[in-house]
Amino acid sequence: MGDLARLLKESWSLVEEHQDKVAGYFYARMFLSHPDLRDLFPVQMDVQRTRLLSAIVTAVQTLEDPERFDDYLRALGRDHRKFHVLPEHYEVVGGALIESMRSFAGEQWGVEYDQAWADAYAVIASKMLAGADADQNPPYWYGEVVAHERRSHDIAVFTVLPLQPLEFRAGQYLSLEATPYQPRLWRTYSPANAPRRDNSLEFHVRALGAGWVSSALVRRLKVGDMIKLAAPMGTMTLDRRSTRDAVFVAGGTGLAPVKSLLEELTRYNRTRWVHVFFGARTRDDLYDLADLNRLAARYPWLSVVTACSEDPTFPGEQGNISDIVARYGPWNEHDFFVSGSGPMVKATLKTLAELQVPPMRIKYDSFTD
Incomplete structure (x- = not known):
């Protein structure tokens, strides 16, 4: 796919600075x-525009990695089932996409780019x-809010509590729709627990600025509300x-998938030492520290280091959590899991790159609204 990937990247560079208009x-x-x-x-279509282009x-950037591409x-196709997308919709989308790029690319756009995008889209x-x-x-899945x-x-x-069993793996994330408040708007969140017998899912959410979904989940959601959950995704x-x-x-709330992974480890781990670095701006943002400390007290293989970047009176570490990690170690023989804001x-x-941690030992997820 070398030539195809080159043509796609070249043509995308012609419209990249106009991507909002293209969308x-x-x-x-x-x-x-x-x-x-x-x-x-x-x-509200503002966020939807950026999600399309993302x-x-x-897709373009993974063309040279066939396994990841596939x-x-x-x-993505499984995930789009929640939008009720039908096979005939794909042709409509493909035609509109190529025409939009052609309209903003200028005179440098040629038939070879048309063909490259048609082939890639197919x-x-x-x-x-x-x-x-x-x-x-x-x-x-429909799920009932049983605690908030x-x-x-x-x-x-x-x-x-999903009304039907929903299978997932610890560390994965799901799309949520705050159905009573923001229908057809979906955002991704990680359960903070490993799969449980009662099928319940715990979520940690921060209301982000003008975040339509996160604000509804934090400030308006209540016990008894029904929400929608889409199929789990992610490889962390x-x-x-x-x-x-x-x-x-x-x-911050990137702690959720970490807690999910820790819960899985409590079920079988006997030999691996596990170090958790939990960072936030202020001590109030270390919202689940008490439970994390209880886990560390119960399991000798678990240690917890906390840090605040904007709270000079905090008795723990001071600074960004990425810098705190560098003060410990060495880490080049460890598996890493990273979760938080972009x-x-x-x-x-x-x-971690500066510390020469091999990339194949790092798994990560970043979340925004």
Whole structure:
């Protein structure tokens, strides 16, 4: 796929600085030609525009890694079932996408770029459709909120009980729709627990600025509400074959998947030392520290280091959690799991590279609203 990947990247560079306009034109063309498709999308389209382009760029960037390309697109196809996407919609989307890029690329756009995107989109669509067809699960699950607790002014911990069994692995994430408050808007969150017999899922959510979904989940969601949950995704899971000690680095509510992985480890771990680094801006943002400390007191193989970056009176470590990790170690023989905001994850990955931690031993997920 060398030539195809080159043509795609070259052509994308022609429109990259206009990507917001490309996305706006794309949706306008699609909705004008097929008005019925508008009902599949949320009322607020600002975030949806960026999600479309993120998916396109990710697909383009993985073309040179066929295995990752295949897994990503099949998972994307399974995930899109929650939008009630039908096979005939793919052709409409492909035509609108190529026309939108052509309209903003200028005179440098040529027939070879048209053909490259047509070929690439055909592969993308076929793999997404295959992923959707192979999924035996429902497009989404309904779940009842059975507990909701505000841990701070902008953080909530709540528990959902799906009405049907929902299988997932510790460390994965799910898309949630706050159905009564923001229908057709989906955001990804990780359960803070490993699979349990009662099928319950605990989520940790911070309300982010103008975040439509996160604000609803923190400030408006209540016990008895019904929400929707989509199929689990993500690869930040444990390899039970590994005998290496492990390091978990969590920022804010990025602690959720870490707690999920820790809960799984409590069920079988006897030989691996596990170090948790939990960072936040202030001590109030260390919203689940008490429970984390209880785990450490119960399991001798677990140690916890906490840090605050904007709380000079905090008695623990001071600074960004990525810098705190560097003060300990050495870490080049450990498995790493990193979860938090985009900037926090990026800073931690940079630190680990400087510490010469092999990339194949690092798994991570970053979350925004």
